[in-house]
Amino acid sequence: MKKIYEKPVFIKLESGFMNKFGSSPYYARKIRKDIDGVSIDQLVSQFGSPLFVYSEATLRRRYREMFTAFNTRYPHVTFGWSYKTNYLQAICAIMHQEGSIAEVVSEMEYDKARRLGVEGKDIIFNGPFKSPFALQKALSEGAMVNLDHFDEIYDIERVADAWGKPVKIGIRLNMDTGIHPQWSRFGLNLDSGQAMDAVKRIASGGKIAINGLHCHIGTYILDPSAYAREVEKMVCFAYELEDQFGFKIEYLDIGGGFPSKSRLKGMYLPPEVAISPIDDYAERITDALYRHLRPGDFPRLFLESGRWLIDEAGYLITSVVATKRLPDGRRSYVADAGVNLLYTSYWYKYTIELDREIQGVNEPAVIYGPLCMNIDIIDEGSLLPPLDRGTRLIFSPVGAYNVTQWMQFIEYRPNVVLIGDAGQVDVIREKEDLNDIDQRERLPERLKFDTLDTSHAPTGAVR
Amino acid sequence: MNRLHQLAINDEGFVFDPTTGESFTTNPTGLTILQGLRAQKSPSQIVEDLCADFEVQPEDAERDINDFIDVLRTHKLI
Numbered sequence: 001m002k003k004i005y006e007k008p009v010f011i012k013l014e015s016g017f018m019n020k021f022g023s024s025p026y027y028a029r030k031i032r033k034d035i036d037g038v039s040i041d042q043l044v045s046q047f048g049s050p051l052f053v054y055s056e057a058t059l060r061r062r063y064r065e066m067f068t069a070f071n072t073r074y075p076h077v078t079f080g081w082s083y084k085t086n087y088l089q090a091i092c093a094i095m096h097q098e099g100s101i102a103e104v105v106s107e108m109e110y111d112k113a114r115r116l117g118v119e120g121k122d123i124i125f126n127g128p129f130k131s132p133f134a135l136q137k138a139l140s141e142g143a144m145v146n147l148d149h150f151d152e153i154y155d156i157e158r159v160a161d162a163w164g165k166p167v168k169i170g171i172r173l174n175m176d177t178g179i180h181p182q183w184s185r186f187g188l189n190l191d192s193g194q195a196m197d198a199v200k201r202i203a204s205g206g207k208i209a210i211n212g213l214h215c216h217i218g219t220y221i222l223d224p225s226a227y228a229r230e231v232e233k234m235v236c237f238a239y240e241l242e243d244q245f246g247f248k249i250e251y252l253d254i255g256g257g258f259p260s261k262s263r264l265k266g267m268y269l270p271p272e273v274a275i276s277p278i279d280d281y282a283e284r285i286t287d288a289l290y291r292h293l294r295p296g297d298f299p300r301l302f303l304e305s306g307r308w309l310i311d312e313a314g315y316l317i318t319s320v321v322a323t324k325r326l327p328d329g330r331r332s333y334v335a336d337a338g339v340n341l342l343y344t345s346y347w348y349k350y351t352i353e354l355d356r357e358i359q360g361v362n363e364p365a366v367i368y369g370p371l372c373m374n375i376d377i378i379d380e381g382s383l384l385p386p387l388d389r390g391t392r393l394i395f396s397p398v399g400a401y402n403v404t405q406w407m408q409f410i411e412y413r414p415n416v417v418l419i420g421d422a423g424q425v426d427v428i429r430e431k432e433d434l435n436d437i438d439q440r441e442r443l444p445e446r447l448k449f450d451t452l453d454t455s456h457a458p459t460g461a462v463r
Numbered sequence: 464m465n466r467l468h469q470l471a472i473n474d475e476g477f478v479f480d481p482t483t484g485e486s487f488t489t490n491p492t493g494l495t496i497l498q499g500l501r502a503q504k505s506p507s508q509i510v511e512d513l514c515a516d517f518e519v520q521p522e523d524a525e526r527d528i529n530d531f532i533d534v535l536r537t538h539k540l541i
Contacts, residue, residue, distance in 0.1 A: 002515075002516060002517055002518045003491065003516055003517050003518070004517070004518060005492060005513075005517040005518050005519040005523075006490055006491070006492055007492065007527055008489065008490060008492040008493035008495075008496055008527050008528075008530075008531045009488075009489060009490050009493055010478075010487055010488075010489045010493050010497075010531060010534045010535065010538070011487060011488050011489070012485060012486070012487050012538065013485075013486040013487060013488055
């Protein structure tokens with residue numbers, strides 16, 4: 001009996017050395033047969049593939065680890081859950097159960113938080129666009145609004161005029177903290193004097209009281225000392241406002257940007273090496289507070305971490321639907337999840353685990369998604385053994401941003417499930433069907449047809 | 464083909480090049496091709512070997528042998 005044919009491979013062994021992918025051959029041979037004790041087989045047979053899976057236990061553990069890091073070092077700490085990172089109701093509810101308030105950046109997110117039961121006073125409203133209606137609503141419900149730009153001053157003063165009394169707001173700053181790229185498009189620049197100009201304008205109007213400062217220095221910040229510089233500048237500015245204008249700063253909101261164990265493309269070191277423990281960040285931040293705050297002054301410290309809290313709690317299970325050899329010799333696979341679901345794969349290289357042991361030699365492979373687009377690549381260069389059709393790949397960490405930035409393009413978005421502390425599995429977002437796609441469309445009466453009839457279609461040149 | 468004769472190859476497909484100290488790995492089909500090349504067989508003879516031992520069409524085997532030889536060239540083994 002003849003043996004099963006497998007295409008010949010000849011691969012140089014480079015284990016033990018750092019390569020440009022920063023990973024060992026074991027990277028590609030990670031096996032995961034379950035998530036929190038629920039087998040991959042069971043998850044896929046019950047809820048289909050592709051499938052997003054969230055671990056409630058991981059989410060709560062991460063929250064408590066981070067909160068403890070800050071709360072044990074500084075007396076007034078509040079987390080604002082960054083809705084844009086993941087605004088599925090179940091995820092937000094877990095964060096609120098843990099004690100987080102809501103941090104939103106749009107009217108839609110604000111409405112989402114309110115509908116979930118979060119009171120206005122427990123919402124931080126950031127973002128570069130807040131419509132006058134949204135501003136009026138948020139301020140009247142007691143939300144903490146952080147002013148993003150000069151034009152918002154006029155909008156907020158109109159609210160104050162309507163109320164006949166001053167409105168309390170925070171202002172958002174941007175600044176040089178020694179990192180690159182410097183995020184400068186949000187808020188008012190501190191270093192150039194732009195922020196102080198805005199404060200002078202606000203003070204002269206007499207309709208707005210500044211009671212908070214906000215800043216978000218960027219995302220995936222690997223240097224904890226950048227936050228120390230941010231805090232130092234914010235505290236000094238707060239006292240300038242107090243001394244010169246009488247504005248008492250009641251809160252410092254230092255934003256988020258703390259990196260998860262995801263791996264940015266182009267990063268040389270593996271995240272386990274490159275990323276500092278959260279305690280290092282907490283230590284630098286609180287140390288800067290104690291060094292610069294005046295004795296007895298402890299403004300509330302808000303943090304808006306998103307990625308750090310949830311990224312590791314999220315997995316995407318996807319299945320190999322086809323195998324192809326590319327003209328350049330590389331092996332490639334077509335999976336049932338693409339950039340439509342893993343939008344962040346443009347920037348991040350995920351850990352890929354297999355649902356089974358597979359014999360065969362590792363080869364660098366390309367994993368394409370199901371989209372009819374050349375750019376639909378969710379992984380390139382990972383060493384994978386020869387995968388059979390039907391093999392399931394588990395991508396992680398994917399908890400941050402993917403289920404908010406995913407797109408509906410030629411495919412339905414899949415089920416999202418949450419594995420609870422007791423191992424129970426709940427669908428927290430149902431797989432879409434055609435009704436979800438069509439329900440907002442309107443087909444004019446004159447364009448309706450029962451069966452396609454092309455006999456009257458014009459022929460020849462297109463006019 | 465002299466370089467190929469210098470290689471230490473075991474039955475599991477582990478290949479060691481004592482000249483450079485580099486190691487390689489190959490699979491059973493690759494091993495068949497490698498042993499054929501060391502025995503100075505022609506590509507068409509190796510196609511016959513592959514078709515005798517494995518479930519493969521001659522056309523696919525021939526294509527894969529050519530591809531395999533290209534890979535050996537990139538490692539300066541041919």
